[in-house]
């Protein structure tokens with residue numbers, strides 16, 4: 001479980017996060033949603049420690065990450081897997097080398113064990129026979145899959161995804177979303193997904209946190225998101241025609 | 251001033267919390283090939299021509315019949331070892347290797363590859379930058395030695411082909427009054443320049459913000475800043491050691 005307490009962050013005098021608290025449970029896909037520019041990515045980066053929040057704390061299963069000393073920070077980081085918005089695969093390494101990389105760096109496994117684990121993870125995300133391809137030779141959706149495989153290869157306890165389905169067609173997007181949900185439940189991981197895609201919200205939202213101008217204005221799940229009376233949330237959820245039509249019929 | 255401070259902190263961060271030694275060996279060998287071996291052709295061509303040009307121009311300037319001809323090769327030798335091989339090659343090295351390093355690290359930064367390393371709990375600056383700096387420290391002095399040799403050889407052929415100097419005079423000139431300290435000085439300079447070029451370029455690339463445009467700017471400023479640092483260090487070392 002990850003708990004955040006009163007996270008605040010200001011960039012160049014402009015407050016981006018204005019005190020956000022919440023709890024992200026284990027074995028569920030937790031979503032952070034909101035319009036573009038509300039600070040979702042900044043919040044995620046505060047949680048994984050790529051940005052230091054001005055105020056507030058992040059707890060990983062009770063361990064304070066924000067004020068942790070160097071060793072505890074590294075210990076927690078080694079339990080984190082992250083899928084970046086653009087995949088962030090290492091350009092100079094092929095698919096297999098990308099996925100094996102965390103094992104090479106962080107474990108003492110033998111070469112065979114590592115390869116077995118890599119092939120298991122690649123198979124789990126639905127990729128076979130692409131081990132020797134370079135990142136520039138595979139499609140956007142495949143890059144996301146490789147990114148997920150790399151994020152889970154070291155038995156991560158925490159999985160973070162920033163816009164896992166941006167730039168993908170609706171069908172592939174849902175496949176990736178469901179893959180994240182399945183993996184979360186299968187390996188009992190604490191997963192946080194940042195998205196602004198309503199399809200994924202309805203598809204995989206076990207817990208949803210809605211951000212608006214740096215505040216958490218709503219939290220809930222995919223079944224009660226359409227029934228709220230928070231204006232900002234409704235504007236966001238019913239921004240497209242399809243959702244408005246559904247709303248009328250219900 | 252602020253960026254010099256940031257640069258010093260960056261250099262410090264290379265040496266804390268490093269990964270396993272064996273990881274570095276492999277990375278350093280790869281970087282030696284990328285940085286040193288791949289610069290060999292360029293450095294050889296530039297050095298040979300600089301030697302040839304210095305010979306011909308020195309001969310052109312020494313018109314007085316009172317000065318013996320072997321002075322030409324003596325001048326070429328000292329010029330090459332003291333200045334042309336270590337310093338001019340450093341500028342060439344900054345243009346090729348510096349822009350390359352800044353471009354590579356800048357791209358890794360904007361495509362979040364450096365963030366990905368950080369999230370894994372790897373000290374990204376020491377993992378990415380330390381091997382480059384060490385590889386530059388290993389290979390650049392070698393390049394300087396090769397450059398100095400080729401430059402003198404280039405001068406030899408230019409001198410003989412244009413008939414400004416005979417073979418025996420040239421060989422006599424490069425041997426007479428030879429001061430070994432010039433070689434030591436050239437090597438000291440090459441270590442300093444290698445460190446400056448690799449670390450400044452890495453620093454510029456590592457802290458790139460924004461998009462593809464900024465990567466291009468980072469490459470350019472890596473080269474210009476390296477060149478300025480080389481010239482400053484060149485002057486300081488000459489004052490201190492000569």
Ligand SMILES: Nc1ncnc2c1ncn2[C@@H]1O[C@H](COP(=O)(O)OP(=O)(O)OP(=O)(O)O)[C@@H](O)[C@H]1O
Pocket residue numbers: 011012016034035036037038039040041042043196
């Ligand atoms: N490193 C930074 N320095 C200064 N400002 C920043 C920085 N990172 C983000 N911001 C600002 O913070 C705000 C929120 O950015 P953020 O990337 O979190 O948005 P987002 O909610 O993820 O949007 P999107 O859905 O488009 O990805 C933006 O206005 C951005 O300009």
Ligand SMILES: [Mg+2]
Pocket residue numbers: 040041042162163
């Ligand atoms: Mg974002």
